[in-house]
Amino acid sequence: MSYQHGAYGEIGNDKVKSAVQVDTVVAYIGTAPINLVLGYKEKGLINTPIKLENMPKTQATVGYSSNWNKFTLCEPFDCHFANTIGNVGPIYIINVLDPAVHQKDVKTTVELTFKNGRAEYVTDTIILDTFALSDKVLGADYSLDYNYTKGAVVIESLNDADPITGTVEASFTEVDPSLVTKSDIIGSVTASGKRTGLQALSKLYTMFNAVLNILAAPFWSEDPDVYKAMISVVQKLNGHWDAFVNADLPIYDSKAKAAIDTLKKAEEWADSNGYNNGFSKVYWPQVQYAGKVYHLSTQATVTMQRVDNSHDNIPMESPSNKEIMCTAQYFGANSENEGFDQQDGNELNSKGITTAVFWGGLWVLWGPHTAYYEYGSDGVARYIFDVNIRMLMYITNGFQRRHGTQIDSTMDLSLQQSILIDEQEELDSLKGRGALIGDPTVEFLETANPTSNLMNGDFVWDISATPTPPFKSGTARVSYTDEGFTAYFGGGE
Template sequence: MPYKHGAYGELIESTQQISTLSQGTIPVYVGTAPVHRLLDYKKSINTPLLINNLDEAKTKLGYSDNDRFEDFTLSAAVYAHFKNKIQPIGPIVVINVLNPEEHFKDVENDSVILVNKIGYIDNYAVLGSVKIGEFVSGTDYKEEYTTDGKLKLTIINPEISSPVSISYKKLDISLVENSHIIGNYDPATDRRTGLSCINTVYEDLNVVPSVISAPGWNHIPEVESEIISLCAEIGGHWKATCVTDIDPVVKTIDEAKNWKVSHNYINKIEKVCWPKVELDGQSIWMSILTIVRMQQTDFSNAGVPYESCSNKQIDITGILFEDGTRTRFNQEQGNKLNEKGITTVIFYGGKWVVWGPHMANYEYGITEAESSHYGDIFDSNIRTNIYLSNDFQLRNAAIIDSPIVRNDLDGILNTEQMRLNSLIADGKLLYGKIEFIVEENQNSDVVQGNFTFSTAVTNTPPAKSLTNKIQYTSQGINKLTDGGGI
């Protein structure tokens, strides 16, 4: 550096990057996707993928608008988020467990009719696995998936004539088991699968998971219990809620209520849904549509989940049971489910709406009985408090391992109180106060660098019911008789 004496200034290139970090509602889905349509499908297996739009879903998951939701649950989530007619919404995080190298069966001597040297395989053929005798793929013939989900064969070598005999690997979704969804972590290889991959979503994608679901497997208790455990502590400190389903074989309201209790779907960080619904002619898990409605509602509130998704419109055409039977629920029937902490769908106000402002812990007459449970009555209360916890961690991450003095503590208190005051001013909280209580910060904790703040909040309650008491009075009769003499 040359000798300098005086005041100087320099313009340098900015190194700041736009952060994708979000504390809005980011759903995470674990399930199956048609990655057999991708040549490089390996990077789409047991890896958290951020999906912002349909184009990304096609390139990262092999998605097609024509996918069967029963086979590809992640395609159902993509369709519901980005193709719904109310408000396409994202991003979402998906984790696909379907592996074309593991979940397949061999198909031998299949026959394809060629028209102008082009044929189609209307099957779940794994891209790159097609064999035509001794001919060479890429030289004698070419294979590619079309936008409607069919494998297109283009013949290059004139020696190949119609009909052509082929062999290939066919995806076998029935081989996907509960264990693949639950997954595991192998410390020896640092490899994660299934739900375990959610623990690295923040590190991999720079987003905090806020709602977790595994539609198609949520109704299986061993899967649900893993999801509940994960939501309590993701990656060591993040918290989330989850949305699950009651087994679709259940066909009556009483059976649904009994099933929920007998299978222990009663956690306060869990929203339980029943039954399935219909979207554009396909049966789809209600957990997906509920999450879509959550994200839409939260987006309109700057990402703060203080408003319930209940009584908000969803894009469906009806309610379905597993056997395809159609049904409908009115408000009275919906309330019978709500009073046991089950979220459903009713036709109300001229539209289909999510119906149920509670989480799975709720039971009418019991949850309200103890004052300690007041904060656990509504889904918006629970989700808001989880939001506040995660938000505090995100905004104060840079302070960790820095020297801290009393002015720093006061600075944190002032900043956090301003944040609470802002939420109160917006109506997202009724009350909020943060304190640094001496009794909760003993010398033995402080010398180890452990500092505890205590925040008390009063959540904004939803208007669960409005009652207008109408009573007859005879006072109006006087208007007929007063001043009416001759």
Template sequence: MSEYKHGAFASIEKTQDYIAPAGVGTLPVYIGRAPVHQLEDASASIGVPLLINSYNDALAKLGYSEKWHSYELSEAVYAHFKTSLGAIGPIVVINVLNPAEHKATTQKVQEITFAKGRCELQSADVILNTVEIEGKVRGTDFTAEYTPDGSRIILKDLKGTLAAEQLKYWETNPTDVMEDDITQALNTALPLVYQMFNKIPTLLCAPNWSHLQTVAGAMLSAAHKINGHWYAYCNLDMPSDASVNTIETAVAKKEECAVGAGASLYWPMARKGDRVFHLSTLATMLMQYTDYSNDNLPYESPSNKPIDIAGLCLQDGTAIQYDQLQANVLNAAGIGTAICWGGKWVLWGSQTSLYKHGTDIDPKDRFDCSVRMLYYIANRFQSKYGNEVDKPMKRSRVETICNDFQAELDGLCDVGAVLLGNIRFEETSNPVSDMVSGNFVFDLETTTTPPAKSITVKIQYTAKGVSVLFGGDE
């Protein structure tokens, strides 16, 4: 029987975690540093892919810190699970920070005083499992844990016996992580994503690192045929320091950047409050969100879609302002950015990093969504027919593959994901010498759906309407 109530009531409920919606197909992979020193045991969170489904999941596997310039994977976690746009995931993260190796050269010693059974230590870099108080046992005499924002440690007296004490601890040194650590993770950990989770990695992002030419080049290389099969699209950043602080310097700097059809390049950075985002992170999140809204088909560009920011800035937070016409100068050079349009901030630019206005480019390489749809079709064919390998290639199996995948292509045409899609088994592509060796080729042609990069109306004045003044026909 329900409780009888008469009056105004309130109850404090348990925090509801941000949970990503079910059925998301696009899988971003982030490479960088995470504050795993906040964990009691970080050994399972170093150098391997970690599947993150929610914010609380990230806390348990990675920790969290607002110090994004040192722990950029926390930026990715926030972008996917904490912005006002809503949670979107899952994501895979590969952390390269090892607290046992990337740490200060000397142990720190600090005098602390407990008041009312607790004490705070202001530091975001303390390696949690190294915290000790002379003559005391952690977990028996006292506890130590990070605050939710990762900015400080709270120490609690469990027995009421602590007062003025000597605290010892080690701090991590995230600057010890080098670009070689990132490129190595791309070569060794990225191929494990499919093996561990049976999921195809489709987006690559390395915020705070991809502005380095060696890292960007390694990402473009690693994203091509992961495990010998899968294609992933890269979101890259340009430098946003004092040397690249205007549109003109950004356009000039692009000539030195590693670029390719399989990547978008972004400048500058974005801000909201005290937080500074890499646009590559926001673009990756937005691609996943847009794909999810389109039944997991990547045929729509994230350009002109809302992002949760308040402005643009350089790496140090210095504000930058420009309008759409000025932003188009960046787009013409193959650089994506963001603008304020229609009362909201949106990502702006659908061209790949290979694009440059006025130069010849293969039509398939022009737009981010076109390249990603080609990747989708390639990945889909391989994953769908991998089980057919080593089966007898009878005439009926050839027809089954053609008919089956043609139905998929027809479905893509029906929703506008492509304008045309045909698959055939041609004699010219399958010489007898290849077939007797067990090698068979199917030819597929498709026309990806281009985005409406510009929409123009031609307005012409006419004097015909003057006749209405005389009561004539309108």
């Protein structure tokens, strides 16, 4: 056993014969248009967790653009805070876009026409802090703002007696989101201790006392290197917490320069690129709604959070077969694929790929499995369903949160028994809610606690629990019988 100091939780081997969690904590990593925020440098908006709760606060804090390909975090903003099914949050983001680094080399110069002391210019790439109006002083001669409804910079004269009129030259630097690479998303920890990209997620707990539950990175998670990095960072974050990844398969492979627009291509791509980790769900294709195209990982993350919230943030129910914002599947602008039904969706599910299908009069997320699952193969039971592994994470994370403050207290028999009682009560409560079935138990076993470990202050409690499985399929068997013909001869009634 390695040196340990603190409360820990481990997901052990399955035992198969034939929760103090706060809100479900969702985090996204990507690029936000912080270039539209005045004074962004002083506000700490780069490579650090930011909590967002609604669209107005989001726009004021990190900006917003309808160009999701450039500013990838704006898709989650829309999906969480402008959701026709129901808004859900809060969310946390890590923005890696740094306007001081990711910018165009040459300044932009435009001619602005002022009318009644006011001018507008449509752009979402302007770095507002660099805006300059010829021969005018910001704050003295004019004010500067951004209108998110119009997607335009608004310049207003401050001198009503002598307003700015006519055509005036303005200059500014523009941000270039294309300069952001997967290395920025994956991030690193420097020798001086600075954390960037995914590594900045470790600050989520220290800054907000929040334990990560779900991580997503629309646009970026379809890169195998980013996917692997996401899987790595969610296991024992801060040395303690386990979380779950929602990731996408691409609809276009930029490396191979080929469309991934059929079931077979998606299955082959997932297999050859290793999208099969049990700490994740993977999704394909994308979906359309109200003229917008969404990654399914974003729709799934919103749905997971909504379903968890309906159970007091216990991840006891799969997001599968829950309504999402969708009117059609999307395979790319040039694809000839006209979509598929539940039967084809089941083919994807059998390979551990979650999708979207039309069922029961609604478009729903379809697939209760983790990416590890493959029908017909012998596998690890805890990775069969998303609820299996997420409930085990809930239990281990909860144990650590409940007892972390007791670390370095005197471990007398009273404390040992108190932990046993507390944990059994927690398990019984989860069973009572329907999150667990059978008889979940917690034990303090002599075999797991040798004297050498106890002498060093290391104690282990063994928990056995069976998460309640989803109702994946139901079959009604109907048999024809000729016995009804006796009714013709007086044998009925």
